[in-house]
Every structure is written in C-alpha cells, then in structure tokens.
Amino acid sequence: MSIVAPSPVKMFLIFAFLALIGFSSSHVSKIAFLWAFFVFFAGMLYVTFTNNRHGMAHLLAGYIMATEVFYRMAWAGVPWEFAKYAVILLLINGMIFGRNKHRYSLLIVFYLLLHIPAIYLSFEYYGADTLQLKKRLFFNLLGPLVLGVSAMYFYRFKMTLEEFSELSRWIVLGVFTMGVLVVFNVGDYTAVQFSYSSNMSSSGGFSGNQVAIAFGVGIIIMMVNMIMKNRLFIYIWVDLLLLFMFIFQGLMTFSRGGVLGAVLAAGLGSLVYYFSNFEQLIEFFRKNIIKVLLAIVFATGTFSYVNEITDGYLYARYFNVDKDGNKIKEDLSTGRGDIVLGDLMLFEDSFYTGVGAGVSVEVRPLHRGFAPHVEFSRLLAEHGMLGFFAIIILLFLPVSQFFYLAGNPRGQFILVAFVLLTFISMTHAATRVAMIGFFYGMSFLLIYGEEKDEV
Numbered sequence: 001m002s003i004v005a006p007s008p009v010k011m012f013l014i015f016a017f018l019a020l021i022g023f024s025s026s027h028v029s030k031i032a033f034l035w036a037f038f039v040f041f042a043g044m045l046y047v048t049f050t051n052n053r054h055g056m057a058h059l060l061a062g063y064i065m066a067t068e069v070f071y072r073m074a075w076a077g078v079p080w081e082f083a084k085y086a087v088i089l090l091l092i093n094g095m096i097f098g099r100n101k102h103r104y105s106l107l108i109v110f111y112l113l114l115h116i117p118a119i120y121l122s123f124e125y126y127g128a129d130t131l132q133l134k135k136r137l138f139f140n141l142l143g144p145l146v147l148g149v150s151a152m153y154f155y156r157f158k159m160t161l162e163e164f165s166e167l168s169r170w171i172v173l174g175v176f177t178m179g180v181l182v183v184f185n186v187g188d189y190t191a192v193q194f195s196y197s198s199n200m201s202s203s204g205g206f207s208g209n210q211v212a213i214a215f216g217v218g219i220i221i222m223m224v225n226m227i228m229k230n231r232l233f234i235y236i237w238v239d240l241l242l243l244f245m246f247i248f249q250g251l252m253t254f255s256r257g258g259v260l261g262a263v264l265a266a267g268l269g270s271l272v273y274y275f276s277n278f279e280q281l282i283e284f285f286r287k288n289i290i291k292v293l294l295a296i297v298f299a300t301g302t303f304s305y306v307n308e309i310t311d312g313y314l315y316a317r318y319f320n321v322d323k324d325g326n327k328i329k330e331d332l333s334t335g336r337g338d339i340v341l342g343d344l345m346l347f348e349d350s351f352y353t354g355v356g357a358g359v360s361v362e363v364r365p366l367h368r369g370f371a372p373h374v375e376f377s378r379l380l381a382e383h384g385m386l387g388f389f390a391i392i393i394l395l396f397l398p399v400s401q402f403f404y405l406a407g408n409p410r411g412q413f414i415l416v417a418f419v420l421l422t423f424i425s426m427t428h429a430a431t432r433v434a435m436i437g438f439f440y441g442m443s444f445l446l447i448y449g450e451e452k453d454e455v
Helices: 008-027 030-049 053-066 068-073 082-097 106-113 117-126 130-154 161-186 208-227 236-252 256-274 278-309 313-319 336-349 375-404 409-429 434-442
Strands: 158-160 446-448
Touching: 008 030, 008 161, 030 053, 030 068, 030 082, 053 068, 053 082, 053 130, 053 161, 053 208, 053 434, 068 082, 068 161, 068 208, 082 130, 082 434, 106 130, 106 375, 117 130, 117 375, 130 375, 130 434, 158 161, 161 208, 161 236, 161 446, 208 236, 208 256, 208 409, 208 434, 236 256, 236 278, 256 409, 278 313, 336 375, 375 409, 409 434, 409 446
Parallel strands: 158 446
Antiparallel strands: none
16 A cells, blocks of 8 residues: 555545445445444454555554544444454554564553553452443443553654655545545434534434544644645645535534544644744744634634524534523533542542442442543542552653654644643543544654654
C-alpha cells in the first residue's frame, strides 16, 4: 500500500466505494458486519506476512478506530467492543512482526499493571455472577488497555509528515464511512423534531455523544493538517468539504463534547505551534490574518446555518438559554457532576484499594446504576491509590514528551492537540470508545519533515 497521496481518480473511487458501504449498511445491516471482519482479518494477515509494511497495523487500526461507532449504529451484530479488540490485536501484531523498532516507556507498562489488583476485588464482589463480571470488566478495562497498547506502539515512533498524512487519511475515511450512514439514516434533517437535549434522530438513531465524538475525530484530524498546511486529499476544496460535513453532522447531534473538544484541542494546540514567542505571533498574523478571518467566518457561518435548520435550538443547547433568554438547565454536566461526587465518596471510603473494576456503578451513593462517564474519578473510585498513580502517569508522560520535543513544533502541536482531546473526552465518555486511547498513543509520535532522522 503506497503512502503517496492518492491520485484524483483513485481518491474518487475510494470515496465512492466507502459511500457505497455506508449507504448499503443503512439498508442491509449485515454489510457492516462483513466489512468489519474483512478489514480486520485481511489486515491481520497483511501485517503478519509483510512485516507490517508501510505501517499497515496502525493505518488499519486508525480506520477501525474511526468506524467504531459506525459498526455499533448499524446494528449489524458486530460485537460491541469489536473496535477495541481489533485495535489492540493489530497494534500488538505490528509490534511483533514489524521491522520498525519500538521504544517503550516502563511507565506505560506500570500504568497497565496498576489496573490488575482491582480485578480481584471485582471477582469478590460479583462472585458467581460471571456474566455481569465479564461485562463490567470488559466495559471498564478494555479502554485503558487500548490506551496502554497504543502508547507502547506509538511511543516516540518516528514518522515523516507524509506518513502522518497517510494515517490521517485512513482515519478521515473511517469517519466519512460513518458520516454516510448517518446521512441515510437521518434522511431529511429539516423534518427532525429538535429539543434542548442531545438528539438521536439527527445522530442516525444512535447515541448523540458517541456519534459526536466520532465526528470530533474527523474535525481534529482535518484541523491539525490544515493548520500545518498539509492537504490530505490533493484539493483544498475536498478537505474543506469534509471538514464542513463533520462539523455540520457533529453539531446536529446536539452533543457538545465531541465538537467543542475537537475545536478546543486543535485551537490550543495551534497556540503552541504558532505562538511560542512574540516574534512568531507577529509573523503569524502578518502572513495569516486573512486565513484566520476566513476560518472565523467559516465556523460562524456553519454554526448559523445549523442553528437556522434547528429553529434556534442549537444556540439554546450550546449556550443553555431558551428563546426568551431564560436558563434551561441548572446542571450543564447532565448528571456527570453527581457521578463524580459519588466516585469521590467511594474513593474516600476505599482510599487504598478502591471498590473494584466495574463495581462503582453498583455501589456509588449518587447516581447508582449509571455507568462512569469521567475516567479520572472512575480510576479513583474503582482502583483507589493505584488509580491515583495511574492518573499521575497519564499526566506526567505528555509533560515529559513536551520537553523532549523541544525544537520540534509539529510534534509539540500534535502532542498538545491529541492529549487535550483525550483528556476532554475522558471527562464525558470515560474510555468507552477506542478513539480516546488511540489518540493518547498518537500524541507521542515524532513527526518530522521529509526525513525521519531530521532533528
């Protein structure tokens, strides 16, 4: 598989084929099932017999990560955690058979080991209820496992800018596949009945939060490459059209975390890329003031367009005021704040050991029965002090990498943008989607210009 940007004809055929997959899956759900397992098994064989040529392990893992919600919302019988298993196995396979040497951080291994003791407590709590035990363990621990494996694979992994572009293209194509399915599942957006809450009808009939996170993946990938002046699909209008598609559909979900998280992460990352000193700040505005103004107009215009389609409900959702200017909801976290408070109570009561992996949902004093939404409080509640150390590692590794990347503005930009997206997503979706762990791992990439040994 060539890492060179596809020709216009090849690009058109790829988009047409993936559009066909999305369209077909909206009518015959088993298409998504067959596509999921074909990509995974063909990928495993290719990686094994070609020694991970051209990094196909991470390219395919990136595509499957980006289509995780696609497989779920197609209701095709694909196992719920399929994408996480696939990402883990592809990356491990790439490390085993790949020709590239991978650097490892013992802290990443330690992070994974810190999760093991709580499993024993889970066995104690659930006892003979093995079905519930497996469900809780997989739901809560597969996400951290994706994070750990991704971090081991990508840790200081050298990529040229073109190789990063290729990985970006595979991820964007995955989001595009889901986007087509959403379009055909929704049909006429103007016929949707909007309210002040997250909207399944305009999210393709699935969880607005997860769909928005998936579109957020497409948004941040497009924004990061645009900020680096790196075209993914030859023509700038194609990149802009994809960005508009992802922002439009992300806003339509009425789930704020996915879109806001992506835009905020990319925006703050760009501060590192452009504004590291005052002279660069002046130089940036001198050369790019028109582009900045156009970006503001583009973003404002897209928001206004969607707001008009939704009869003003989008503005109300994002700014928490109704059409008369009255506050809509007192709790903007939609209950997540109470879950965090309940988790902190459990941490106080079980300070050293925690209550066990997946047990917090059963014993939390506040919002009992609700799955964890904030990964940081979940780690404290279920793993105790070991969870606290896991959080320290998650925070320390990016800080250490930032200083390691001194003199590599591209690397620092990607690090800040992807880590911020990861942490923001952890505050509203824990690690329930593979994207969160995969992007944490990607943040440790070493991105260079044309040559891998460039300093």
